[in-house]
Amino acid sequence: MSVVDPSNARAARSRTPGPRAWSPTALVTRLRDGSLAWAGYAAFAWAVAYAVGVRGYQGLGGTLGIAGTFEDPAGMRRASLVAGIGILLVGFASLALVRPWGLRLPRWLVVIPALTGSAYAASHALTAYVTKPLDALGLIHLQFDGWAHRDETAQFLWDLLFYEPWFLGLGVLVTLGTLHHHRRTGGSARTERRLVALTALATLALTAFACAVVLVRNL
Numbered sequence: 001m002s003v004v005d006p007s008n009a010r011a012a013r014s015r016t017p018g019p020r021a022w023s024p025t026a027l028v029t030r031l032r033d034g035s036l037a038w039a040g041y042a043a044f045a046w047a048v049a050y051a052v053g054v055r056g057y058q059g060l061g062g063t064l065g066i067a068g069t070f071e072d073p074a075g076m077r078r079a080s081l082v083a084g085i086g087i088l089l090v091g092f093a094s095l096a097l098v099r100p101w102g103l104r105l106p107r108w109l110v111v112i113p114a115l116t117g118s119a120y121a122a123s124h125a126l127t128a129y130v131t132k133p134l135d136a137l138g139l140i141h142l143q144f145d146g147w148a149h150r151d152e153t154a155q156f157l158w159d160l161l162f163y164e165p166w167f168l169g170l171g172v173l174v175t176l177g178t179l180h181h182h183r184r185t186g187g188s189a190r191t192e193r194r195l196v197a198l199t200a201l202a203t204l205a206l207t208a209f210a211c212a213v214v215l216v217r218n219l
Helices: 006-015 024-033 037-059 073-097 100-104 107-136 152-184 189-218
Strands: 068-070 147-150
Touching: 037 073, 037 152, 068 073, 073 100, 073 107, 073 152, 107 152, 107 189, 152 189
Parallel strands: none
Antiparallel strands: 068 147
């Protein structure tokens, strides 16, 4: 009868290869397990960066990203600061999807506003991706009030390559963070699929409605 030295057994286990935290195997495991907590923190960082770095910067007089001049520059700076405060609040609200204090709130009070906001943000971007290329092609003529001088090409490039991707990204991150909150509060997989489907349908419906309004007003 052989006797196994416990110290040797521990040493053998320590030498046994296993998935490290950063290895592809560990990554696949995490994705399979469906941990989406990162999305809530990413939504927070995404919103704060835009609120401070873009809206705050322009509200304090920065001109990078503004393709022209306004008829009322002071009014537009105030509007940018107000928008920045609103977006900052969205960022802090997204922490309810991942932080312990979000568990103290009724699930519907977190999930419904979050998915409504994400559908709005995504549809904001999709509407621009439909209507602004139509304007650039000369099929419609969009009206932009409040400008004293506007470089249309520069404005469209900033919108389609910078501003609208931010809206789309925020919508995706908030949706993923909401799914994490739904899971951590005991929500079922069946309800989760319904939430995803309803959010997608709401995004498409809002996009179609907004595009229709724009087309009617500008044809």
